[in-house]
Amino acid sequence: MSYSTAIVVGASSGIGENLVCQLAESGCKVAAVARRKELLDALVAEFPGKVLAYPHDVTNFDEVPKLFAKITQELGGLDLIIYAAGVMPAVAETEFNFEKDREMVDVNVLGAIAWLNQAATRFENTQSGTIVGIGSVAGDRGRQGQPVYNTTKAALATYMEALRNRLAKKGVKVVTIKPGPTETPMTANLKGKMMKADTAAKLILEKSNKTGEHYLKPVHWLIFLIIRNIPSPVFRKLKV
Numbered sequence: 586m587s588y589s590t591a592i593v594v595g596a597s598s599g600i601g602e603n604l605v606c607q608l609a610e611s612g613c614k615v616a617a618v619a620r621r622k623e624l625l626d627a628l629v630a631e632f633p634g635k636v637l638a639y640p641h642d643v644t645n646f647d648e649v650p651k652l653f654a655k656i657t658q659e660l661g662g663l664d665l666i667i668y669a670a671g672v673m674p675a676v677a678e679t680e681f682n683f684e685k686d687r688e689m690v691d692v693n694v695l696g697a698i699a700w701l702n703q704a705a706t707r708f709e710n711t712q713s714g715t716i717v718g719i720g721s722v723a724g725d726r727g728r729q730g731q732p733v734y735n736t737t738k739a740a741l742a743t744y745m746e747a748l749r750n751r752l753a754k755k756g757v758k759v760v761t762i763k764p765g766p767t768e769t770p771m772t773a774n775l776k777g778k779m780m781k782a783d784t785a786a787k788l789i790l791e792k793s794n795k796t797g798e799h800y801l802k803p804v805h806w807l808i809f810l811i812i813r814n815i816p817s818p819v820f821r822k823l824k825v
């Protein structure tokens with residue numbers, strides 16, 4: 586893995602922040618995009634000349650074309666874009682909350698489409714480049730606990746697959762990453778064994794070399810192959 590220029594959307598914390606640090610450490614010039622300016626400024630201070638901060642709310646979809654053009658001009662090119670922005674508000678088992686659901690669709694799906702369509706257009710013309718979307722194992726089935734989070738990650742995976750199929754003949758890599766539970770602010774209230782965010786970032790950058798869909802733990806490939814094929818009436822009774 587060797588990139589000269591990259592955009593990370595969702596760069597202020599967790600997996601995205603670790604991706605920015607590892608890319609900058611490798612010598613890559615990185616545009617860090619997220620809402621919390623003070624966290625982006627801290628990354629700029631840690632990697633002067635390597636990280637550039639672009640405060641932006643991904644739900645302001647209309648801003649994206651101009652901001653994408655400005656960033657690629659200021660970076661002097663673009664080799665890699667990673668869409669890591671995501672939200673997963675706590676949802677009670679009996680709760681159906683449209684406000685929370687809409688935010689997840691806006692950030693996890695529409696924001697991704699707004700940003701990655703820009704990258705797809707650019708890379709289709711340059712016949713090069715890598716597009717990475719951070720999905721989740723959560724998108725592999727519809728679970729009782731997080732109906733809309735699951736839906737957004739399934740939608741993202743399908744959109745990424747379609748981009749991959751469109752762009753393969755142009756030499757563009759389109760990589761879907763499906764992390765399992767990872768230790769970040771998003772999961773601060775959850776229990777259980779989790780991967781460290783810096784380990785997840787390292788694996789994501791390694792896997793960005795190969796177009797396709799990747800789980801971060803090799804064993805997840807088999808586990809989720811089985812889980813995806815459990816018949817619905819049986820799946821409903823299981824806690825997996």
Ligand SMILES: NC(=O)c1ccc[n+]([C@@H]2O[C@H](COP(=O)([O-])OP(=O)(O)OC[C@H]3O[C@@H](n4cnc5c(N)ncnc54)[C@H](OP(=O)(O)O)[C@@H]3O)[C@@H](O)[C@H]2O)c1
Pocket residue numbers: 594595596597598599600601602618619620621622641642643644669670671672673692719720721722763764765766767768769770771772
């Ligand atoms: N942690 C896990 O267990 C896990 C597992 C599978 C997949 N994932 C996925 O991995 C990705 C990164 O999540 P994380 O765990 O690292 O969580 P995180 O620390 O909460 O990071 C989420 C990032 O998304 C950004 N973001 C959220 N809403 C935004 C908005 N409206 N506009 C711009 N940026 C926004 C946040 O920045 P601001 O708040 O500063 O805007 C932050 O940088 C997400 O897509 C998540 O669904 C996480």
